[in-house]
Structures are given as C-alpha cells and as structure tokens.
Amino acid sequence: MSRTSHAYSAPDLSALAKSLKRELEARAQVPGHVELLNMLTRAVGYRNYQHFKASRAAEDRLANPPTIEAEPAVDFRRVELTARCFAGTDTLMRWPGKLNQQQLALWVLWSFLPAGEEMPEKTVNEVLSRHNGFSDHVLIRRELVNMGLLSRTRDCRLYRRMEKRPPPEARELIRLVTGRRRSA
Numbered sequence: 001m002s003r004t005s006h007a008y009s010a011p012d013l014s015a016l017a018k019s020l021k022r023e024l025e026a027r028a029q030v031p032g033h034v035e036l037l038n039m040l041t042r043a044v045g046y047r048n049y050q051h052f053k054a055s056r057a058a059e060d061r062l063a064n065p066p067t068i069e070a071e072p073a074v075d076f077r078r079v080e081l082t083a084r085c086f087a088g089t090d091t092l093m094r095w096p097g098k099l100n101q102q103q104l105a106l107w108v109l110w111s112f113l114p115a116g117e118e119m120p121e122k123t124v125n126e127v128l129s130r131h132n133g134f135s136d137h138v139l140i141r142r143e144l145v146n147m148g149l150l151s152r153t154r155d156c157r158l159y160r161r162m163e164k165r166p167p168p169e170a171r172e173l174i175r176l177v178t179g180r181r182r183s184a
Helices: 013-025 033-043 049-063 076-086 099-112 121-130 137-146 168-183
Strands: 118-120 150-152 158-161
Touching (some): 013 033, 076 168, 099 121, 099 168, 118 121, 121 137, 137 150
Antiparallel strands (some): 118 158, 150 158
C-alpha cells in the first residue's frame, strides 16, 4: 500500500504539546499508531485523522481544479459526407448508408423540431416531411425516438423533442445546413 504524505502544521506549538500531554495522561497504556494520529489531528482542531485527510484532500482539489477537457475536434470529412445527403438544401434527399452519418443527419432533422413543446404525431410528421426528400418520415421519426432525440407517449399520440447538446460534428452540420437555408 502506498503512503500519501500530508502536511501537518500547528498554529501554536505550546497548545499542541499541552493537548497531547492531556490525552496521553488520560490513557492507561501507550496509544497505538492510529490513536496517535487522531490525538495529533484533534490537537489542531480536527475531529480525527480521517477528518484531517478529507479536509486536506478537499483543499487540494480546490487549489487545483480539474482541467476542462478540450472538446473533441470536428471530423469535417464525416460532416462533408453527411452534408452530401442534403444536396445543398435543408432537405435530407437520401438516407445515409452508414450509421454514423445517419445519426448526424438525425441531429439536423431534430434541430427543425420545436423545442419545449408537446406535438401531436401529425405535426411531427409535417416537420419531418418538409425536410425529407425520400418520403419516409416514419423511419426518421422512429430513429429519432430510438436515438433518444424525441420522446413519445405510450399511445404514440404526443411527441416532445429531447433537449440535448449535439456532438461537435452534428453542430457543424446543423450550422452548415441551416446556413444554406438562410442564404437561399
């Protein structure tokens, strides 16, 4: 078992010595290792050695906050290949053959659904049909539900867009597709 060293300091050495003397005199026999650790840490204001260790660990975490991981780089080749399925429009002209491209395309279609409101199946179908050039809005709706981007009631009458942060490639593809629509 590896040892972790903990810095120990006492603001008043005399008070530390007096506290240790009192605790040692109150014992009938010589204290063990853990008992000594507890005495030392109680002498400087902690409940016990575990409290001391937990406090030091928290102090270290606060002094050295974890670094925020950089967002993964965008795979522009994947975005480009999926963008071809939109053929320069905001309409998915063909269903991509690869799963990772299908998922990116679904994020774009997800972005067209209104946020924060329940919609009847007919409304969802209308939105998906408007952005679907191969006439299979049922496939898209089902895949959006399977991917967790769309939820539905048990009777499949009401749908709700699930609010999630799209992955970097999806954000780039959404920007690319919706940017084309604005400039058209």
